[in-house]
Amino acid sequence: MLRAGILGATAAGLGQWPAWAQTGTPGITDPLPEETGGDIHLRIAPATMRIDGRDRPAIGINGGAPAPILRLREGRPVRIRVDNMLDEETSLHWHGLILPFQMDGVPGVSFPGIAPRSTFVYEFPIIQAGTYWYHSHSGLQEQLGLYGPIVIDPAGTDPIASDRQHVVMLSDHSRLSPHAIFRKLKQEPGYFNRQRQTLAGLLAGRDQGLKDRLDWGAMRMDPTDISDVTGSTYDYLVNGHGPRDNWTALFRPGERVRLRLINASAMTIFNVRIPGLKLTVVQADGQDVRPVTVDELQIAVAETYDLIVEPAEDRAYTIVGEAVDRSGMARATLAPRPGMAAAVPPLRRRPVADMADMGMDMGGMDHGAMGHSMDMSMRNPANAPTVTMGPGVQTISPMPKDRTGEPGQGLADAGHRVLVYRDLVARDRNPDARAPARSIDVHLTGNMERYMWSFDGKTLSQARDPIPIRTGERVRVNLINDTMMAHPIHLHGHFFELVTGHGDHAPRKHTVNVAPGGLVSFDVTGIEGDWAFHCHMLYHMHAGMMRVVQVRAEGDAA
Numbered sequence: 001m002l003r004a005g006i007l008g009a010t011a012a013g014l015g016q017w018p019a020w021a022q023t024g025t026p027g028i029t030d031p032l033p034e035e036t037g038g039d040i041h042l043r044i045a046p047a048t049m050r051i052d053g054r055d056r057p058a059i060g061i062n063g064g065a066p067a068p069i070l071r072l073r074e075g076r077p078v079r080i081r082v083d084n085m086l087d088e089e090t091s092l093h094w095h096g097l098i099l100p101f102q103m104d105g106v107p108g109v110s111f112p113g114i115a116p117r118s119t120f121v122y123e124f125p126i127i128q129a130g131t132y133w134y135h136s137h138s139g140l141q142e143q144l145g146l147y148g149p150i151v152i153d154p155a156g157t158d159p160i161a162s163d164r165q166h167v168v169m170l171s172d173h174s175r176l177s178p179h180a181i182f183r184k185l186k187q188e189p190g191y192f193n194r195q196r197q198t199l200a201g202l203l204a205g206r207d208q209g210l211k212d213r214l215d216w217g218a219m220r221m222d223p224t225d226i227s228d229v230t231g232s233t234y235d236y237l238v239n240g241h242g243p244r245d246n247w248t249a250l251f252r253p254g255e256r257v258r259l260r261l262i263n264a265s266a267m268t269i270f271n272v273r274i275p276g277l278k279l280t281v282v283q284a285d286g287q288d289v290r291p292v293t294v295d296e297l298q299i300a301v302a303e304t305y306d307l308i309v310e311p312a313e314d315r316a317y318t319i320v321g322e323a324v325d326r327s328g329m330a331r332a333t334l335a336p337r338p339g340m341a342a343a344v345p346p347l348r349r350r351p352v353a354d355m356a357d358m359g360m361d362m363g364g365m366d367h368g369a370m371g372h373s374m375d376m377s378m379r380n381p382a383n384a385p386t387v388t389m390g391p392g393v394q395t396i397s398p399m400p401k402d403r404t405g406e407p408g409q410g411l412a413d414a415g416h417r418v419l420v421y422r423d424l425v426a427r428d429r430n431p432d433a434r435a436p437a438r439s440i441d442v443h444l445t446g447n448m449e450r451y452m453w454s455f456d457g458k459t460l461s462q463a464r465d466p467i468p469i470r471t472g473e474r475v476r477v478n479l480i481n482d483t484m485m486a487h488p489i490h491l492h493g494h495f496f497e498l499v500t501g502h503g504d505h506a507p508r509k510h511t512v513n514v515a516p517g518g519l520v521s522f523d524v525t526g527i528e529g530d531w532a533f534h535c536h537m538l539y540h541m542h543a544g545m546m547r548v549v550q551v552r553a554e555g556d557a558a
Helices: 178-187 199-204 210-218 538-543
Strands: 034-036 039-051 054-061 069-073 078-084 093-095 119-124 130-135 147-153 164-174 234-238 248-250 257-263 270-273 279-284 287-294 297-299 304-309 317-323 329-335 438-447 452-455 467-470 474-481 487-491 496-498 511-514 518-525 529-535 546-552
Touching: 034 039, 130 257, 130 304, 147 164, 147 257, 164 248, 164 329, 178 538, 234 317, 234 329, 297 304, 452 538, 474 511, 511 518, 529 538
Parallel strands: 034 069, 039 078, 069 147, 164 257, 248 329, 438 474, 467 546
Antiparallel strands: 039 054, 078 119, 093 130, 130 147, 164 234, 257 304, 270 297, 270 317, 279 287, 279 304, 317 329, 438 452, 474 518, 487 511, 487 529, 496 518, 529 546
């Protein structure tokens, strides 16, 4: 039992906190182990994760899950030997790194995978700095803990000054096997949704009105279906530790602390805040941005953000990672000494989807005040694939709109400043500021009732041809979300520039979250190779929401 004297904030009401908010240990301050240097040896094997005092089966690296931090340096090549000690194929993908496509680590796309009881050696130059991560791209292994952070120090002086830094890696883990989760989603997509609307909620005015509920019922959709997999089965983790573990990042009052925030979850979008502290965003997806100070941010699956916080008081602060559907929370502590804890805020009311989330906002399309991405001159129907209609396409958004200036789902009424994509401005001029020569429309499609996910109505296995781009070609990609769920879309091997009105200082990202009923445009310059392009919701990708982008020099045969 914790003694009241070690709490950094009030201990009053501790017994009333939900289980995930209670502290079961005096605080765990150990960071993830590190592997560094130009020659690294990684061993993938069955492992155990100890979450809130209980052991869980996992897949790990070098004896631990999550995997160790890879600490690399810009300008120095790396050689990574990976031994597969599993009884099944595995792989490692270096998420966000620019490298030869043969080293990208996607079985069946860029290499054959790592067979059981065999070894593969990755070798590639390090041509960037920042915060990234790595994970399996085989089956559903990522859900079992096969992921870890990558921290790349710049070749020279780091332009982001800090007194100390911590990796804060968010993830989700279930007692159920990932294959059991997927089977349940296919049998009943709402299986894990324990927050459906009730008659009591209707009468109390907490949920939708009767007409809206009837309208949604006619569409055979549930507006509370914000997340496919929820806190009913997930534990939400920080660096592999559950909320009761009280993982703690230490600081001295007055220091500038850099938090390298990574969302390594399989399916969970998190809303992150530290009550009592401002968050200054200095990097997005490993790329420097002009500092922007907010109270909260939403981090989609596979995104990274680097934050500067400056705790001046000699007390503890709670790092809150609230699941987007408000079904649970990842929790850690920022404190000057081990064993401290701060009050944990209660979960906020869960969001409910509205007609804008269905692309049916009759207020009109928002092209942005700055002449934004869906400028019709860049929408070339000749280059837009036709959506293949069928049982896998439940809806087509009639009026999708740019939502990059809006807070993430459920945060419109947060009562404080929330980061939006349009807040992000690249610190340096983009390396390629050419206007795109053509555009490609990609529809994000699905049937939630049948748990079918695709691009343009076709799964990866149904789409016989890759998306072709020429080497060095400048292309605008318009992502149009025809579903009522958010989709974090990741393009391997590239950074792209979000079209949000910032010209040649557009923010550069490798993953972008496309809001329900929304659209996002980005400009990209083709880098030769075969590259995976997919939703980073693990079970959406597994169900088929993936394509291959094939980049070839002009005249080369596919």
